[in-house]
């Protein structure tokens with residue numbers, strides 16, 4: 156049976172589970188465990204006012220149906236203003252300069268009416284924080300640094316920067332793709348450095364986006380234009396995801412708004428008309444990470460700390476949500492001790508099976524589609540032409556985008 160948190164002499168707090176990192180996946184995990192009657196402590200270094208109203212970070216998350224259903228089931232979907240949710244009906248993939256036929260994935264006419272939903276990351280984080288705050292059993296220690304942590308066969312815990320000790324049956328590392336807890340546990344990771352940076356920002360344009368996500372593997376640059384929900388202003392708004400060498404991204408970030416808008420209008424060959432920058436430009440290094448193990452004694456890795464995906468297939472957060480569900484289920488089906496080795500191995504087995512093939516496939520796609528040497532160019536032109544004629548392939552990819560299996 157779940158135990159309870161309690162204060163003991165020497166200010167030692169005890170929980171069932173401590174989650175290091177109050178990002179979207181850490182908060183989702185706290186909600187799942189709290190709903191199962193567990194006592195959970197989330198330790199997050201950002202202050203509470205940032206969690207309550209996170210700043211725009213450029214990321215527009217393509218949520219699968221499974222992810223949106225999970226968010227609905229816990230009440231987080233209702234915390235996202237409906238006008239900020241943009242259904243995506245078509246995914247359009249192009250390669251090369253222009254003129255070659257695109258590969259199109261359309262939402263099926265029967266069943267759910269969209270391939271998925273685009274929602275800004277900061278709104279997902281805000282929604283999850285609001286739900287976590289009202290979930291019984293969940294304590295959030297915001298603005299707290301972790302000075303040190305431990306986990307062994309008997310117990311796990313953290314010491315905060317203010318020297319307070321918090322102990323639990325299980326420590327969960329949800330501290331992002333460059334996870335300190337993972338490194339301190341001596342767990343290595345496959346790190347695929349694409350030697351590129353990604354810039355993300357919103358631009359307004361006169362041509363409608365028609366709820367289509369464009370992924371364009373041009374020679375020398377990769378551009379995605381993702382649909383943003385309409386507002387009451389003229390034109391449409393899209394999220395630009397631009398992948399280039401880090402120096403070029405730094406140069407573009409230093410341009411003033413007008414020069415940047417001109418540059419993007421030219422890069423997109425005016426297909427949406429004149430582009431106008433209307434948000435901050437956020438830059439991320441392009442590194443994919445896969446932890447060698449997802450567990451150690453009384454330690455579990457979730458979210459990007461376990462699997463940090465290349466964003467090209469839009470699966471990072473979606474898989475992170477899956478992972479925390481798998482962990483919560485393994486704990487619920489266990490004998491009571493959240494850190495029991497059998498619980499952790501069940502979690503690891505299931506989550507590796509779900510993520511390893513996708514991680515490898517995503518890296519292969521990202522490599523073939525972002526390198527410009529002649530064999531890669533030929534492979535992607537041929538690949539797109541063949542894929543366009545293969546109905547079973549297109550159906551399988553559509554199902555993967557929608558996450559309709561499982």
Ligand SMILES: Cc1cc2nc3c(=O)[nH]c(=O)nc-3n(C[C@H](O)[C@H](O)[C@H](O)COP(=O)(O)OP(=O)(O)OC[C@H]3O[C@@H](n4cnc5c(N)ncnc54)[C@H](O)[C@@H]3O)c2cc1C
Pocket residue numbers: 175176177178179180181198199200201213214215216217218276299300301329330331332335353355396439457458459460464466469470471472473474475
């Ligand atoms: C440009 C871009 C586009 C993306 N698009 C998509 C998409 O379309 N679909 C999709 O599914 N995914 C997408 N992703 C991936 C998605 O954003 C991540 O998978 C997701 O944010 C991972 O959440 P997380 O909670 O595991 O980690 P993070 O979001 O990195 O959160 C980690 C948290 O831990 C905290 N933390 C770190 N260290 C400590 C510490 N020592 N003590 C306390 N707190 C700590 C941090 O402050 C942070 O709040 C995209 C990513 C990028 C960069």
